[in-house]
Amino acid sequence: MSRLTLQIFLYELWRGLRRRGYLFSAFGIPLLVLLGLLIAPRLAGVAAQDAAESISRAQERAAQFGDALGYVDLSGLLEGIAPSNPRLTPYPDEQSARAALNAGEIAGYYRIEPDYLETGAVTTVMPMLRLDSIDSAPIRRLMLDALTQGLDSDLAAHLTRTPSYTTINISLLGAKEGGGLDEGSTFIVVYVFALALLIGVFFTNGYLLQTVIEEKETRLIEILISSVRPSDLLTGKILAMGLLGLLQMAFWVAGIILAIQIAGGGAGQLEFLASIANIRLPTELVPLLAIYFVLAYLLFAALYGIIGALSNSMREGPQYAVIFTIPAVFPLYFINLFATTPDGTIPTVLSLFPLTAPLAMVQRLAISVVPLEQIMLSIALLAASCVGALWLAGRLFRMQTLLAGQMIKLRELPYLLRG
């Protein structure tokens, strides 16, 4: 990095860090979320208190009568079946069940409809709707008892037994021996990489567009490029905006973790984050991911530099950016193809083409062993594209200066690029 590029980088970084817009989006938004998390439970508490008072009577009744429930069998399937659940009382008809409910003897009752065998229809009747009271388990058990009546007791026990599940967190077990990651980890790696890259690119390039367009608006650029080469100027800006984008991402991630902790009860989310953090990638994959991330970041920053040079307003810029962002996420549409034939023609071509290479190659690397020459070629093409895009962005940046904001005509491009 030249002295001037470093100076521009440091100045743009310092200037960017003090921008109100940046401070708000980097710190303000996470802060607002945190405040929201702190205030929302209190607000919810007030609302919940009103609701709690209105149902307290029903709860008192439930406490008085326990969870006693009744049922009315209109299907005839439960004839002669004595319920094994002592909470469950049979009633011969709905009138008697309703009378028991009104008398407060039961908290509710089930009405097993006449066409239960065809439709499985059961109606629950309770004095007040309470989601936590809806429980189909007692009646389900009763029906199972009826259906298994007459069978061998061991066989009936087998049929009605709940399977015993064991859960293994595969992400904590690391990569499989002899190559790629297991499928679950692969998806996490690919999606986290894609998400980080796209969010980073999105943030960074918003700032980059802003600063490039600002140069044109303020007309400082001609003074600057009489001291600095346009490519040095743009490189300094791109690096500074890149770091600002990464810092913002870091603040947000820190904010999310903090928010989960403050919110409490976020054990599941924390576990998920921990599982992401604990993915054990094969050692050789980590530097490759880093290389692809940095090169992709630079390439898209340079491409946004080109867009900035060609745009005359912040409104135009993002519209042009679609030209680059759609190809970038293209490999995600083929994720099944990558999973089944990672070394097929389409995955190979996509992992070599610079715009699609970052996401495509990362998918392939996570799934299979990619030939070294393909990795080298892919990185070389990506790096060359970065240099080319930076050069082109610098040229267009300068051209725009000379044209004083006029739109570039295609036929003028060759001699304008020549300088």
Add this chain to the structure above:
Amino acid sequence: MSQSVAIHVENISKSYGTFRAVSELTFKVFKGEVFAMLGPNGAGKSTTIRMILDILKPDSGKIEVLGGALTQATKERIGYLPEERGLYRGVSVIEMMVYLGTLKGLSPADARRRSMDYLTRLDLAEYAKKKVSELSKGMQQKVQFAVTVLHDPELIIIDEPFSGLDPVNTLVIKDLLLDFRRRGGAVVMSTHLMHQVEEMADRLLMISRGQQKLYGTVAAVRAQYALPAVIVEGQGEWKQLEGVERVEHSENGRMGDVLFLKPGVQPDHVLGEIARRDDMHIRRFELAVPSLNDIFIQVVAGERYEQSVVGR
């Protein structure tokens, strides 16, 4: 005037597609002089300046600046203020000046000290910590000028230096430029204000359609366009004078009459003849030397000088 060359442009040409912006231009700028570049809009002045500063590459020809081809080190010895200029609006004046000064090779401390010196000279010291957006256009112009000379360059190239300035600030900037010249610096100034060129410039280059039209000292260029005529204001039948071939009256009469002299007759001969006669009295007698403005119009628009003199 020192004859040390600051800029040597030799036979440069530049085309944009089929449009020839600059055609075989050759000139020199010396240290210790104010050199004016004149020409109508689109004449090729900005293209020439950009080629000197290596913002554009010439198709052919050679350019030497401060003794050689332009390098990064040479760029730090040049101050440039383009016509389309501005500053970051959201930053303070002093911060902007220090940043641009450091890009020209100054240390931050040195850039800060020099910035404050210039702001004091330009009566802007109290605005040092204000944002650029809070300054008036004229104040911003003065800050831009200060940035241009902050690193004590040997060569200043300024496009329309007095654009947007009121008469008082014009005088301030003019004094700074002339002071810079006195200290041996070279000033290249592109402007449309012909009276400023007459007042300040030592030499000039006039370009039209990318080609050199006039080049030399201001006095020589004006003399080159002088007519064999004198302008007189007073009473008398000028036609009776022996050396006068014909007389043209000014349309409004305020500027006097133009006396065209017979071949070989000198103006002082006519003046002596008027002085000897009792029936003629003059309040004004001057050579019919055109102003730079007249010359500019004549060269650019192809108007005849005689018509412009008679018509005014």
